[in-house]
Amino acid sequence: MVTQTRKKKDKIPANxxxxxxxxxxEYLPTLENYGDFTIEEEIYRVRVTLSHExxxxxxxxxxxxxxxxxxxxxxxxxxxxxxxxxxxYRSRQSPPFSANELCGAVLKGNDKTLYLxxxxxVCIWVPSLKSNQ
Numbered sequence: 001m002v003t004q005t006r007k008k009k010d011k012i013p014a015n016x017x018x019x020x021x022x023x024x025x026e027y028l029p030t031l032e033n034y035g036d037f038t039i040e041e042e043i044y045r046v047r048v049t050l051s052h053e054x055x056x057x058x059x060x061x062x063x064x065x066x067x068x069x070x071x072x073x074x075x076x077x078x079x080x081x082x083x084x085x086x087x088x089y090r091s092r093q094s095p096p097f098s099a100n101e102l103c104g105a106v107l108k109g110n111d112k113t114l115y116l117x118x119x120x121x122v123c124i125w126v127p128s129l130k131s132n133q
Contacts (some may be wrong), residue, residue, distance in 0.1 A: 012047045014077035015069045016060050020046055021081065022095050022107040023060075028084050039082045067106035067114075076101055094125035 021027050027049070029042050037045070050057045063069075072080070080097045083089055089096040095107040099117040106128050109115045114128040 012050050012057065013061075013064075014072045014074055015064050016050065016057070017043055017046050018072065018077055018080065018097065018102075019064050019067065019069050019107065020050060020060050022097070023063075025096070025110065028090075028096065029081065031085060031087065031090060039078050043077060043081060069105040069107070070102060072101060099123040099125045 027042070027046050029037070029039060050060065080101060083098060084096040089098075090110070092109075093111040093113075094109045094115045096110060097107065100123045102117045103119050103123040105117045106114050107117075109125065115125040116128040117123045118126045
C-alpha cells in the first residue's frame with residue numbers, strides 16, 4: 001500500500017493533536033516520569049504519527065469540526081497534555097483534559113464514551129448525546 005506524506009511546511013493544528021490523544025490514550029505521557037520524553041517530544045511524536053498518513057490526518061481534522069473542538073494555542077496544548085500526568089485526570093471516566101480550556105468540545109473519555117464540555121459556572125465534562133464514532 002502506498003501512503004502519501006504531508007509537506008513539511010504544513011503544521012498540524014493543536015486541536016487535532018489533542019483530539020488524536022483523546023482517541024488514542026496510548027499516546028498520552030506516562031504517569032511515571034522516568035525522563036523518557038518531554039511533553040514537547042510527546043506532542044511531536046503525535047504530529048509525526050498524524051503526518052505519516054494523509055487519510056488519518058483528514059479523518060481527525062474532520063472529527064475536530066464535527067465535535068467542535070476549539071482552536072487552542074501550542075502553550076495551551078502543552079499544559080493540557082502535561083496535566084494528564086496527574087493521577088486525578090487519568091483515573092476519572094471523563095477525558096483526561098481540563099474542561100475549562102475546551103468548552104463546547106466533545107472528546108472521548110477514559111471509559112471510551114463521548115463527553116461534552118458543558119458551560120456552567122465553570123465548564124464540566126458531561127456524557128454526550130452524540131453517537132460514538
